[in-house]
Amino acid sequence: MPQRPNDLRPWESPEALFGSELRHYREAAGLSLDKLADQIPFAKSTISAAERGESRCDRSLAVESDRALDSRDALTRLWDGLFKKSGAVPTWFTNWFKHEPKTTHIRSFQPLIIDGLLQTPEYASALLGGDEGAAETRITRQDILTRTDPAPPSLLCVIDESVLYREIGSPAIMSAQLEHLLAISSKRVKVQIVPSVNHEGLSGAFVIGNLKDGGEIAYREGALRGDTTADRDDIRSLNDQFASIQALAYPLNQSAQLIRKVATERWI
Known part of the structure; x- marks a missing residue:
């Protein structure tokens, strides 16, 4: 047989x-x-x-x-x-990849790296091992932040302070990446830094997106792959988690001051 x-x-x-x-x-x-x-x-x-x-x-x-x-x-x-x-995204990211352009508001928590929507091409390429096609696909996702029709989603990204000090690629890449965070910040794109303390985000990165119909969808990073969910209990838990983390974050102006400080003192 x-x-x-x-x-x-x-x-x-x-x-x-x-x-x-x-x-x-x-x-x-x-x-x-x-x-x-x-x-x-x-x-x-x-x-x-x-x-x-x-x-x-x-x-x-x-x-x-x-x-x-x-x-x-x-x-x-x-x-x-x-x-x-x-340049294709992994299959387990496809569901979020399809829904991300449909969002009206995005809240992101990142404990290890800069959010993909805020990465420079050089930072993305360094993270992706020089795969320029994959880096191009990631950078293309950022078009939703500058589109005119429909209106771009608002983005609130909370980043763990340790990310500012983690060298990705080179000091020059890090300096440019932190300068980009400052340059892109606006009324619609907000970046807050949370101190590297014992907060509820230590289990991993996640993103919550609000949809036009009032629904919510979320993406969670795992050790091997990510997961997209619209489960109400999961969304409720992630909303509570995000609120808890953001409560510990520096205000926007202090976050910007810290980003500038690290960019000029650590990476130049």
Whole structure:
């Protein structure tokens, strides 16, 4: 009896999602790994690794598989959507990525890094290991803050003080990033710094978004991946948590003074 293939977990990463679809179309065509390898210029081991989500395959594997499996370019279109320019967001971030532009108000707490909506391109690139496509996608998200129709959402970002001192990339990148926080601050974009004390945000970053229909949605960072939720109890808990953290934060003017102090004394 042939060994049953390992279960796939398509929600874990873009690679895993693509791999699960590749296996789906291969099995629907009634082909084994060996048989598919006979029809396309890729080894069985390469196809198997792609199906298990262990590596990001070349686009040509998707193209050749579509041809062999008669899948009507489904795999090629999926590959382009997930990996083109290396700018795709992780699958577990997709739900928040879709809802973020629909928000009218955003409240964010960040204990480790600057919020993605406030990052400079250089800071984002350093965080993302030089993946310029992924950094470009992150920076493009910031367009919601300067759009005219619909009106841009308001943003209140509370950042742990330790983030100001955590070197990302280089001192020059940090200096420019902190200057950017000062430059972008306005009536609509507010930044507050919370002292690095024992507050309720030590469990991780989270963002709460208000929607036009009055609903709320939230995104929470985890150790391995994030999670988007609209559960009322979760939202209520995160609202209480944010209020508790913000109560400890410096006022806006003192926060700006601290950012300026760190930028000029630590990173220049």
